[in-house]
Amino acid sequence: MTKVQNTSTKDDEVIAAIPMACSDESAAAEFLEKQRWGEHPACPHCGDLDVYKMKSLTGERQTNYRWRCHGCKQQFTVRVGTVFEESRIPLRHWCYAFWRASTSKKGVSALEIKRQTGLSYKSSLFLLNRIRFAMQETAPEMLAGDVEVDEVFIGGAPRHYNNSRKTKARRKSIVVGMVQRGGDVRPKIVADVTGASLKAVIRENVERSSRVMTDEWSGYRGLHKEFEGGHETVRHSTHEYARGDVHTNSIEGFFGMLRRGLDGIYHSVSHEHLHRYLAEFQFRHNNRFLSDGQRTLAAIRSANHKRLTYKDCKVSI
Ligand SMILES: [Zn+2]
Numbered sequence: 001m002t003k004v005q006n007t008s009t010k011d012d013e014v015i016a017a018i019p020m021a022c023s024d025e026s027a028a029a030e031f032l033e034k035q036r037w038g039e040h041p042a043c044p045h046c047g048d049l050d051v052y053k054m055k056s057l058t059g060e061r062q063t064n065y066r067w068r069c070h071g072c073k074q075q076f077t078v079r080v081g082t083v084f085e086e087s088r089i090p091l092r093h094w095c096y097a098f099w100r101a102s103t104s105k106k107g108v109s110a111l112e113i114k115r116q117t118g119l120s121y122k123s124s125l126f127l128l129n130r131i132r133f134a135m136q137e138t139a140p141e142m143l144a145g146d147v148e149v150d151e152v153f154i155g156g157a158p159r160h161y162n163n164s165r166k167t168k169a170r171r172k173s174i175v176v177g178m179v180q181r182g183g184d185v186r187p188k189i190v191a192d193v194t195g196a197s198l199k200a201v202i203r204e205n206v207e208r209s210s211r212v213m214t215d216e217w218s219g220y221r222g223l224h225k226e227f228e229g230g231h232e233t234v235r236h237s238t239h240e241y242a243r244g245d246v247h248t249n250s251i252e253g254f255f256g257m258l259r260r261g262l263d264g265i266y267h268s269v270s271h272e273h274l275h276r277y278l279a280e281f282q283f284r285h286n287n288r289f290l291s292d293g294q295r296t297l298a299a300i301r302s303a304n305h306k307r308l309t310y311k312d313c314k315v316s317i
Contacts, residue, residue: 015293021095029065043069057147083130103292106261132276135283136302142181144207
């Protein structure tokens with residue numbers, strides 16, 4: 001399932017257009033239109049291909065970049081039916097934020113988007129939230145092969161530090177990370193670190209034929225009965241971090257990046273919003289074999305058709 005994609009010449013041409021699309025509104029509109037419709041723009045209302053760009057009296061393209069459909073006579077723009085809909089934020093700023101969010105390893109803050117675009121902080125936050133929403137994987141495949149599982153506690157430090165996972169769990173959000181070696185990562189928020197919660201999330205995301213690797217936490221006990229490839233553990237308590245190919249380095253690497261991003265770039269992320277940030281880090285990890293330009297295109301393309309299912313960010317700018 002390792003994602004290595006060949007760069008097509010067509011993609012290269014599109015990628016070369018990204019810097020311009022980040023600074024010029026008309027270039028941004030053309031760029032996004034090409035991404036969305038290719039050579040055959042279609043009416044998002046009725047699907048008709050008989051559409052045309054609306055021109056001003058002087059024959060120039062209208063600055064609101066509207067199209068009109070001969071079929072249903074309705075007007076539309078490239079925003080209709082995407083995460084860009086219902087926002088008047090200039091398209092070039094969307095392109096810029098997509099590019100930064102797709103290529104900055106630890107993420108990009110709303111403050112940085114504000115500084116670079118001149119948008120308000122609120123608009124910058126709105127834009128990044130919608131990009132994270134676009135990055136969410138839809139119907140991902142089950143992880144398989146060698147799968148590492150570990151959990152991490154995210155959030156403010158507990159008042160009385162205690163190394164017990166149960167104590168930490170009370171004040172922090174808990175994320176279980178599952179990663180297929182050489183493949184995708186799947187971080188999931190769970191309520192607690194009991195065997196029941198951990199096993200439920202592992203079952204939902206990992207194929208039964210897999211070989212599962214964890215540390216020696218008691219919540220993972222019994223996994224060998226459920227996974228045909230077996231269950232291997234490393235004993236962190238005795239400073240054992242690898243035994244042959246048995247280790248959890250890949251998932252720990254992902255968590256390290258997540259922590260550096262959440263602490264360094266985003267400072268604090270509430271439990272309520274954490275799933276969106278996880279989607280962003282997951283997207284970058286799962287598309288890590290792509291070039292920066294290809295990854296940006298993948299994110300922009302994932303913005304299509306997301307509008308209809310978008311429920312949890314009602315703020316309109
Ligand atoms: Zn139409």
